[in-house]
Amino acid sequence: MANKVADSISREEYFYGHKACAGCGGSLAVRAALKVLGKNAVSVLPAGCMSAVGFNFPQLCFSNNSIISTFAGTASMLTGIEAGLRAKGYKDFTAVGFAGDGGTADIGIQALSGAIDRNDNIIYICYDNEAYMNTGIQKSGLTPFGARTTTTPAGANVHGNIRPKKNMFEIVAAHGIPYAATASVGYIGDFIAKVQKASQIQGTKYIHVIAPCPTGWGISVDETVEIAKEVVDSGLWYLAEYENGEYRLTHRPKEFTSAEAYLKRQGRFRHLTEDDIKVITDSRDEKWKFIEKNFIV
Numbered sequence: 177m178a179n180k181v182a183d184s185i186s187r188e189e190y191f192y193g194h195k196a197c198a199g200c201g202g203s204l205a206v207r208a209a210l211k212v213l214g215k216n217a218v219s220v221l222p223a224g225c226m227s228a229v230g231f232n233f234p235q236l237c238f239s240n241n242s243i244i245s246t247f248a249g250t251a252s253m254l255t256g257i258e259a260g261l262r263a264k265g266y267k268d269f270t271a272v273g274f275a276g277d278g279g280t281a282d283i284g285i286q287a288l289s290g291a292i293d294r295n296d297n298i299i300y301i302c303y304d305n306e307a308y309m310n311t312g313i314q315k316s317g318l319t320p321f322g323a324r325t326t327t328t329p330a331g332a333n334v335h336g337n338i339r340p341k342k343n344m345f346e347i348v349a350a351h352g353i354p355y356a357a358t359a360s361v362g363y364i365g366d367f368i369a370k371v372q373k374a375s376q377i378q379g380t381k382y383i384h385v386i387a388p389c390p391t392g393w394g395i396s397v398d399e400t401v402e403i404a405k406e407v408v409d410s411g412l413w414y415l416a417e418y419e420n421g422e423y424r425l426t427h428r429p430k431e432f433t434s435a436e437a438y439l440k441r442q443g444r445f446r447h448l449t450e451d452d453i454k455v456i457t458d459s460r461d462e463k464w465k466f467i468e469k470n471f472i473v
């Protein structure tokens with residue numbers, strides 16, 4: 177049977193032979209996005225899993241032009257590549273960045289904010305595995321409440337991370353960016369459509385894609401796509417776009433599946449108590465009240 181999503185993108189591979197763990201959600205996001213953007217994409221990867229697994233001398237696991245940036249400098253290097261190639265007369269290329277959640281919400285946010293301010297013609301993709309995975313699973317600004325990481329341990333008195341996940345999507349939207357979107361590798365067709373759309377828009381584009389990490393999340397390697405779907409179905413993540421000053425949902429679960437079931441199948445949340453789970457479901461419900469009020473649904 178024909179698969180519409182598979183048929184809408186290239187059969188060529190631009191990211192392969194890499195050393196990511198089996199079931200890595202980040203590698204799925206990079207692979208799919210590059211299939212959309214094609215051979216003339218120039219990709220920038222800061223320190224993080226995708227640069228660590230993609231650039232293993234003497235192998236380069238990208239078949240498009242790609243470069244590692246400083247950890248904080250994804251967006252500024254994208255700016256330079258875009259300006260440099262344009263100055264040399266190139267027209268048919270896309271400068272695209274793939275940064276982790278730490279490289280985006282913590283250390284890269286200043287350069288990203290600057291690029292949006294200048295409205296540089298770039299696509300910035302944050303693959304969000306909800307921790308600093310490459311250096312051993314430390315909490316980032318995008319680690320959700322309750323998650324156990326090596327810097328937010330779980331024990332008798334503390335139940336993992338005590339802070340909520342930073343709202344990067346609305347932070348970039350607050351800049352008045354031409355296009356921003358949330359996505360999940362569990363809804364790969366939606367992600368691909370958003371990358372396709374971003375590639376047609378002039379100015380700065382930001383896509384925030386949830387990309388589970390079996391190693392850090394404590395799931396088995398064949399659960400990545402399912403769990404990336406479940407986070408959306410349980411209402412703990414949402415698929416949306418921001419464009420022309422408006423927020424729009426691109427997928428609306430008819431009714432939420434169990435947030436508890438989503439949490440309890442992951443090692444990083446296994447310690448959570450009923451009270452912790454209530455904090456999470458209450459904040460989900462508050463978020464959805466906000467979405468119903470402020471998004472086109």
Ligand SMILES: Cc1ncc(C[n+]2csc(CCOP(=O)(O)OP(=O)(O)O)c2C)c(N)n1
Nearest residue numbers: 223224225247276277278279307308309310
């Ligand atoms: C300035 C600087 N600080 C720290 C590091 C060490 N470092 C390399 S990768 C990494 C973690 C990256 O985490 P994230 O951006 O979330 O991506 P992931 O590893 O999860 O893919 C860190 C802390 C570095 N390379 N440069």
Ligand code: SF4
Nearest residue numbers: 196197200225389391
């Ligand atoms: S540690 Fe996680 S994010 Fe890093 S390569 Fe492995 S699965 Fe992917």
